[in-house]
Amino acid sequence: MIATLVVVAAALLMVRLGFWQLERRHEKEALLAHYAANVATSPAALVALWPVHESDLFRRVSAHCLTVVGWQAEAGRNRAGGSGWRHIASCSTGAEGPGFVVDMGISQSSASPGWKGGDVRGRLIWAPTGQPLVARLISAPVAPTPMIVSETAAPGLQPTADPDPASIPNNHLSYAVQWFLFAGIALVIYAIALWQRARKKA
Incomplete structure (x- = not known):
């Protein structure tokens, strides 16, 4: 019972991390779009932007x-x-x-x-x-x-x-897929372990 709870909790955590990476993907896409817009923005004095924020880059x-x-x-x-x-x-x-x-x-x-x-x-x-x-x-x-x-x-x-905003990678989708795969693999392995244990008992 405890092992089942641990495996399920771990799988749920990995699924949550996968959805978090999907959220980060959309945030990164918005930031990259903002960077691309900054490239065409009129020049400014550095001192006028101080303190510099992430939104000022490029x-x-x-x-x-x-x-x-x-x-x-x-x-x-x-x-x-x-x-x-x-x-x-x-x-x-x-x-x-x-x-x-x-x-x-x-x-x-x-x-x-x-x-x-x-x-x-x-x-x-x-x-x-x-x-x-x-x-x-x-x-x-x-x-x-x-x-x-x-x-x-x-x-x-x-x-x-x-500097080119297009050179910044946005890998959050692949990270999300990896977390979902990890969760699925963990559940499959645990299910196989339970099946084998049940066969031995039978």
């Missing part, structure tokens, strides 16, 4: 990097599809507003470029966190940082590939 924004206070190199691709190091500058803005980061382009070297700052314009996305998957699973998520992918590369660099 807008074309502008900002002034008063001083570069640090560089970070991450794997990336240029507009031609070639791979390399994307160079991300941490910028201070003085009295203009909060600091921000900007992807200034791609090169084959991880060495920091000589760009010292200036006006930047490009698409707004979240900066890479650098947090490993295992760390994300066992610790609190790192707060996202807004990043401008500059449409004009720094001297000596190639422009980074333009």
Whole structure:
């Protein structure tokens, strides 16, 4: 009796997770549609959008990097599809507003470029966190940082590939199907186990 309750409860939980993934699928579709609309939205100053929200991503924004206070190199691709190091500058803005980061382009070297700052314009996305998957699973998520992918590369660099909302996967339907399958398989296996036990008793 207890085993039956445990199996049924587990199956119901997996079915609930499946329906939750279907809900997330519709939410993701709406968000991706909003991102696509943002691509055609008029440019805005980054400071006017602060604090940046998920709904602001993929807008074309502008900002002034008063001083570069640090560089970070991450794997990336240029507009031609070639791979390399994307160079991300941490910028201070003085009295203009909060600091921000900007992807200034791609090169084959991880060495920091000589760009010292200036006006930047490009698409707004979240900066890479650098947090490993295992760390994300066992610790609190790192707060996202807004990043401008500059449409004009720094001297000596190639422009980074333009952020595209269409490249964001929406896998929630497949996740939902998986949860429903897990629930069905669990019930079938348990039913077979009960049938075999009944045969042995007979």
